[in-house]
Amino acid sequence: MSDKTINRVAKATPRRLARKVRGLSDRAITWIFVGPTIFLLLAINIFPLIWTINLSFTNFKANRINRAVDYIGLRNYERILTDGDIWLSMQATAHFLFWTIFFQVLIGFTLAWLINRKFKGNDIWTTIIVLPMMLSPAVVGNFWTFLYQPQIGLFNYVVAFFTGADPSSFEMLGSVDLAPWSIVIVDTWMWTPFVMLICLAGLRSIPDYIYEAAEVDRASKLRQFFTITIPMVMPFLMLAVLFRGIENFKMFDLVVQLTGGGPGSTTELASINLKREAFEKWRTGYSSAFAIILFVTVFGLASIYVKALNKVKER
Amino acid sequence: MTYSVTEPTKRQKWFAGTLVILYAIITILPLAWIMMTGFKTPPDSISYPPKVYFEPSLEGYVNLFTTRTRVSQETLENLPPPQNFAEEIVRNRGMVIAGPSKFGQRFLNSVIIGFGSTFLSIFLGTLAAYAFSRFKIPLADDLLFFILSTRMMPPIAVAIPIFLMYRKLGLSDTHLGMILLYTGVNISLAVWLLKGFIDEIPREYEEAALIDGYTRFQAFYKIVLPQAATGIASTAIFCLIFAWNEYAFAVLLTSGTAQTAPPFIPTIIGVGGLDWPAVAAGATIFLLPVMIFTILLRKHLLRGITFGAVRK
Numbered sequence: 001m002s003d004k005t006i007n008r009v010a011k012a013t014p015r016r017l018a019r020k021v022r023g024l025s026d027r028a029i030t031w032i033f034v035g036p037t038i039f040l041l042l043a044i045n046i047f048p049l050i051w052t053i054n055l056s057f058t059n060f061k062a063n064r065i066n067r068a069v070d071y072i073g074l075r076n077y078e079r080i081l082t083d084g085d086i087w088l089s090m091q092a093t094a095h096f097l098f099w100t101i102f103f104q105v106l107i108g109f110t111l112a113w114l115i116n117r118k119f120k121g122n123d124i125w126t127t128i129i130v131l132p133m134m135l136s137p138a139v140v141g142n143f144w145t146f147l148y149q150p151q152i153g154l155f156n157y158v159v160a161f162f163t164g165a166d167p168s169s170f171e172m173l174g175s176v177d178l179a180p181w182s183i184v185i186v187d188t189w190m191w192t193p194f195v196m197l198i199c200l201a202g203l204r205s206i207p208d209y210i211y212e213a214a215e216v217d218r219a220s221k222l223r224q225f226f227t228i229t230i231p232m233v234m235p236f237l238m239l240a241v242l243f244r245g246i247e248n249f250k251m252f253d254l255v256v257q258l259t260g261g262g263p264g265s266t267t268e269l270a271s272i273n274l275k276r277e278a279f280e281k282w283r284t285g286y287s288s289a290f291a292i293i294l295f296v297t298v299f300g301l302a303s304i305y306v307k308a309l310n311k312v313k314e315r
Numbered sequence: 316m317t318y319s320v321t322e323p324t325k326r327q328k329w330f331a332g333t334l335v336i337l338y339a340i341i342t343i344l345p346l347a348w349i350m351m352t353g354f355k356t357p358p359d360s361i362s363y364p365p366k367v368y369f370e371p372s373l374e375g376y377v378n379l380f381t382t383r384t385r386v387s388q389e390t391l392e393n394l395p396p397p398q399n400f401a402e403e404i405v406r407n408r409g410m411v412i413a414g415p416s417k418f419g420q421r422f423l424n425s426v427i428i429g430f431g432s433t434f435l436s437i438f439l440g441t442l443a444a445y446a447f448s449r450f451k452i453p454l455a456d457d458l459l460f461f462i463l464s465t466r467m468m469p470p471i472a473v474a475i476p477i478f479l480m481y482r483k484l485g486l487s488d489t490h491l492g493m494i495l496l497y498t499g500v501n502i503s504l505a506v507w508l509l510k511g512f513i514d515e516i517p518r519e520y521e522e523a524a525l526i527d528g529y530t531r532f533q534a535f536y537k538i539v540l541p542q543a544a545t546g547i548a549s550t551a552i553f554c555l556i557f558a559w560n561e562y563a564f565a566v567l568l569t570s571g572t573a574q575t576a577p578p579f580i581p582t583i584i585g586v587g588g589l590d591w592p593a594v595a596a597g598a599t600i601f602l603l604p605v606m607i608f609t610i611l612l613r614k615h616l617l618r619g620i621t622f623g624a625v626r627k
Binding site: 024029032033037038040041043044045046047062111114115119129131132133135136138139144147151153157189201239250252253256271292294299302 | 345468473495609610
């Protein structure tokens, strides 16, 4: 309504005067307000992405700038898809992704369900549980290497205390079998609260009257859980999985500090492998191609997942 | 009291409470352990079995902030008496303080880059969010999704061209370079969160102001900004925490002048690999502000970590 009034006034007054009265036009303000953000995103995100695509078709090496750069077509992509190391790192990523999400969903949902029993002081304990999530992953990874020390570390000591094993008999970070699990444990410790918070929001969004109606219909508690609670929380849970999935696919800082990809290459996740190719072996063209493949994979999987999420929401 | 089917029984509450508190204690244990280790002496920190009771010492903190050199017993005896507690601690180990360590500088870098990029992200983000919230922008939804999708790129993937670009522009290892970079990363979060907060402010306020003769711009900063203050503050804290915690770009693009604390803290351990109290002290100083902010933020936490997708 008011917009119309203003427009009428604006039309009636000469242009120059209108400018003075109204200040800048809405359209001008829009571009002044949005412009800088778009510019920054183009400079920091899109321009580099295009550059990476360009580099991925070359044999450029960033530590030898003076060498002639040749366009070699799709050869980088071809090499990556047939490179055993890359597939190993993809496997390590898949293992990490699957188990972190599995444990975080399981523990996170259980915790949320328990907290939703509204016991006294639940918000204080929720705040405490949430703390690890906001900390710097690199620093967290660094101090967990201390907790994982074979003889002196707290983790080994506690495990040994409850199992009766010798605390120096196992190395969480040094052994090929245990290292992939040690990174899963730390990530689960850190990010379970994230899933918990989102599930809690889901549980709290279920109105009481639905349960009351079910009670009137004499549905058992178990039945209520599977036909009301789970379906109503599902969209929230799926959202949490989406966020964790994207984050852990990109996982770098926490694991690099914990294991550095070792022992051997058992915990060498995709991003760690990429860093090694790009900044240690300086195969810039090759690693650019790998970066593009990773980005397309995340983007593709996330888009498919979001479609599924929207379907669940509609139900 | 009236009977309610949705109110859990006393026994259920007791049971749930016990389990949650147990989990909370387990989850807080590693953090508590690190803070304790900061107050141990190096021998205490690596003793077996791990020491729960110990004599608190500031050696970790002294080692964190100083560099020390070993001197012979003779020179040590000929020195004037120690001026302060720090010198005393160091001399007990047969060393003298050689100078301040790099930690103070690295911490300051984290503060400068964190606050600089937060200020810039909030400034640009508020303007963009207001425009997205109030004006018709062609392809607004696509543009917003594009802004979000920039978050899906692995940082290392963007780091290659940024590394090359910064080398050319002379921005590598500079505060300005890192501030711009973190702003570019954080602005997507800022726009999404702030748009949500501004959407919640009724348009009628501004429309009334416009009729009263305010210009659009006046209406924006006199009406909308004060209303959005809480939202802006919590968005700012989120941006600050993300910039504060960032590691991948920092380790690849900085090495000296502009290096932040996260890539530096792991190097404190030194060659011998025994100075865990100093590492723990550094981690404590670095993590404590974030913990305090998290507690202050708890009402808006969910919103921040889900880009405003879940608002509670």
